[in-house]
Amino acid sequence: MGGRRVGRAVKVVGVIGVVLLALGVLARVLIPHFMVCLPVALRMNAQTGCWVLASRDLGMLASGKVYWHIDRFADRASAEAAKGRNGTVVESYGKVWLFTVTSAGPAPTSGEHVVAIGPLPTDPDKKYTAVYMEGTFLPQMRSIVHRHPGPEAFYNMEGEFCLEIPGKKIVVGPGESVSVEGGTPMQLTATGTAVRRSLVLILRSSDHMLGTPAFDWRPKGLCSAPS
Numbered sequence: 001m002g003g004r005r006v007g008r009a010v011k012v013v014g015v016i017g018v019v020l021l022a023l024g025v026l027a028r029v030l031i032p033h034f035m036v037c038l039p040v041a042l043r044m045n046a047q048t049g050c051w052v053l054a055s056r057d058l059g060m061l062a063s064g065k066v067y068w069h070i071d072r073f074a075d076r077a078s079a080e081a082a083k084g085r086n087g088t089v090v091e092s093y094g095k096v097w098l099f100t101v102t103s104a105g106p107a108p109t110s111g112e113h114v115v116a117i118g119p120l121p122t123d124p125d126k127k128y129t130a131v132y133m134e135g136t137f138l139p140q141m142r143s144i145v146h147r148h149p150g151p152e153a154f155y156n157m158e159g160e161f162c163l164e165i166p167g168k169k170i171v172v173g174p175g176e177s178v179s180v181e182g183g184t185p186m187q188l189t190a191t192g193t194a195v196r197r198s199l200v201l202i203l204r205s206s207d208h209m210l211g212t213p214a215f216d217w218r219p220k221g222l223c224s225a226p227s
Contacts, residue, residue, distance in 0.1 A: 036144060037133055037210070050135045050143070050200075054099075056088045057206060058128045062103040067118035068153050068201050071098040073111040082109040092134045093157065093197060101130050101203065117177045117201075120151040126205050133200040137161065137190035145219060149208035150182040152200065159196030162189050162223035169222040185214035189223040 037050035072095055073079040079089045079098045084107060087100040098111060101120075106113045122128060128150060137159075154161075156172045163170040163178065165186045172178050180186060182205070190196040204210055 037135075048136045048138055048141065048195075050133055052210075053090045053092055053132045053134060054088050055129055055131045056086070058086050058101055058130055058203075060124060060126065061101070061122045061128055061203075063124040064119055064121050065103040066101055066120045066122050066203070067103070067116045068120065068203075069098075069100040069102065069106050069116050070114040070155055070199065071100070071106070071109055071111040072096070072114050073098060073109075078110050082107075082111060086130075088130065088132060090132055092199060097199070099130070099132055099199075099201065101128075101201070115155055115177055117153045117155060117179055120153060120179055120203055121181055122151070122203065123205075127207070128203050129206045131202045131204060131210055133202070135188075135196070135198045135200055137188075137196045139190050139193055139195075142189040142223075143187055145185060145187045145214045145217065146211050147183055147185045147214045148202050148204055148211045150202060150204040151179055152182075152186075152202045153177065153179040154201075155199045157197045157199065159190060159194040160192035161196045161198065162191045163187070164189070164219045164222045166217060185217035187219045187223070191223060 037052055040051040040053050043049065043051055076089060076096050079096050082098055083089055084100065086102055087098055090097045090099055106116060154172060155177045156174060158174055160171065160173050163180065163186055165180060165184050170178055202210060
């Protein structure tokens with residue numbers, strides 16, 4: 001009896017291992033061409049990609065008055081000590097960050113307040129989940145054409161990227177930030193000559209998927225055209 005149970009356990013572990021390996025291989029196939037966001041556990045030492053770092057259920061939020069506050073800390077313990085309601089501590093790009101979604105201004109902390117992005121439009125009758133990511137693109141890498149069920153915000157640390165949405169493009173340089181309303185179809189392209197590194201928030205409606213392909217809209221290539 002015990003031997004059979006051990007055998008089943010070994011088989012389950014083997015299947016899980018195969019699935020994770022397959023997902024890792026899929027990531028390696030997709031990443032060089034069209035960026036998709038995957039759990040950071042599947043990074044497998046990849047130097048580029050879009051990686052989901054953390055998520056947090058926030059519940060209902062104030063309509064149209066929400067900001068994403070980004071604070072940088074010297075160590076994780078200090079960030080955890082400063083974390084308040086709707087705060088999430090994340091390690092990314094060799095630094096420790098405290099991300100907070102709130103309608104209030106930044107609370108005094110021992111860290112460095114980097115930026116507040118917003119206001120991000122929200123529906124007071126919906127519950128939201130904050131999904132935090134990092135995106136590292138080589139020049140000319142691009143995302144799939146997609147949309148999210150809630151606003152998306154970017155803080156661009158290095159390099160340059162271009163967002164094409166219906167009717168226009170938005171070019172974002174180092175140290176700049178931008179946000180896009182939920183439901184807007186978009187495609188992101190790394191432009192310029194340097195590697196693009198960004199921190200990203202998707203404030204999704206909790207009863208929806210993180211994002212979906214936008215098959216009903218086709219980019220016009222505005223991010224490939226000269227500025």
